[in-house]
Amino acid sequence: MKLGKRAVILGGSMAGLSAAGAVAPYVDEVIILERDELPAEAQHRRGVPQSKHPHFLLNSGRRAINALFPGYEDDLIAAGGMPLTASMDTAYLEGPGWAPRKQGALTMVYGSRLLIERVLRDRVRALPGVVFREGVTVTGIETKDGRVVGVRFAGASGEERLEADLVVDALGRGSSVSDWLVAAGGAEPPVKTLDAKVTYVSRWYDIPDPKTRSASWWWQHMVLMPSQEKDDHPDEHDYLVNFFPIEGNRSIACFGSWGLPMPKTTEEFEASADRLRTPQFKAAMTASEPTSEVHLTRSTGNKWRRYDRLPKAPLGVVFVGDSICAFNPFYGQGMSSAAISARLLRERLDAASALDERFFADFLKRQAKEFQVPWGMAMARDRGYECATGTEVAPAWVRRILAAMTWPMFNLITGAAREDAVIDEHFARVFNMDESIVAMMLNPRVLFGFARYKLRAWFRRERIPYGFDGQAEPPGTNWTPGLAS
Known part of the structure; x- marks a missing residue:
């Protein structure tokens, strides 16, 4: 009507x-x-x-656009968008080292x-x-x-x-x-309002043809999580870093931080890459051809x-x-x-x-x-930073609690998701805005999975190894249960 x-x-x-x-x-x-x-x-x-x-166009966003424009996702893929499974196609450096490569519930179309x-x-x-x-x-x-x-x-x-x-x-x-x-x-x-003073910088690259890459470059996406260590280390260890795949055999190298100074020139960008948590990111940059200057954004x-x-x-x-x-x-x-x-x-x-x-x-x-x-x-995430400003700034005692809980909770979720398909599915739903983190954390089946994972970890009986040497190349072994090869 x-x-x-x-x-x-x-x-x-x-x-x-x-x-x-x-x-x-x-x-x-x-x-x-x-x-x-x-x-x-x-x-x-x-x-x-x-x-x-x-x-990122999350699954919830893709479904919404598909509802308005049936066939949009097919058009996006036909135009060069890449449907990938994050845990299979991403070299992911977390706290203790490289995460294991395996099938998982989190899928996305990259572009x-x-x-x-x-x-x-x-x-x-x-x-x-x-x-x-x-x-x-x-x-x-x-x-x-x-x-x-x-x-x-x-x-x-x-x-x-x-x-x-x-x-x-x-x-x-x-x-x-x-x-x-x-x-x-x-x-x-x-x-x-809440501004956690996030700044991020990006540079575009043409990457080597898949036929000429080494066998160790199996990944499409590389992610370096911020360090969880409290000792002295370069600011770059606290960056969230992506070598993000897009159409046309290209990638975007991106560094982001909360309240830290960021490189603004190509020379500074290259120098920062040398100080990241693993030399493998800089190796990928060096093997690729830069096609842009460094782009910086602070309106976050x-x-x-x-x-x-x-x-x-x-x-x-x-x-x-x-x-x-x-x-x-x-x-x-x-x-x-x-x-x-x-x-x-x-x-x-x-x-x-x-x-x-x-x-x-x-x-x-x-x-x-x-x-x-x-x-x-x-x-x-953003309320836990002392540099944050705005109406939603957390009191100091709340920030201390958030700072103390963030990494242990994150490690629990990602560790349990490796072992438990149900938790993996819920985590994918949270990432894609299909479920709130509160709903996930109150789910009895999820809580049971957390407890079971912690018990296994206590006795060192995890089913899937993790924490592979972050200085070495990302391991390409497929650790999917029943398919490990």
């Missing part, structure tokens, strides 16, 4: 594209306003500077942000009634009787106005829509505009992506959360008989519930 004549989407990135797919069946026309000129191919553009860093967005943009362009207006800047909203009824934007021909039955704010972290609503007489939403704070807590929901406008809830990008939750919001928008539009006050309040309430899992995951 049609609910209006026109919807206007503010922003043509992943959140806006997903939202366009959500609203298109319910209006006669969808207009996407985008500041950049959108490339036909998978290319960087000014409005998405984070495209230069690794991106660059450029590819993920370009494939989705192609699908949106094919939708009937969808029009892109590129090279324009949104300058304000139009309201009437407390309801958003249109937008203003400026382009080459000057300022224009568009009437709209529904406006979707997908302008990202820097969206001014909240300020415009307040200026029009609306209430200012409470805002939750968590920010949740709680429109759902206003006495009255804003009318005529909904919010998706970072414009309402922005996460520390290092946890890979942003694109998937935006897609989940868009899928929810489609569901609520399908159930609605009118775009009335009840619709907007209901959507915000349900959307807030969806944010609880990714927000809780971000808070669980």
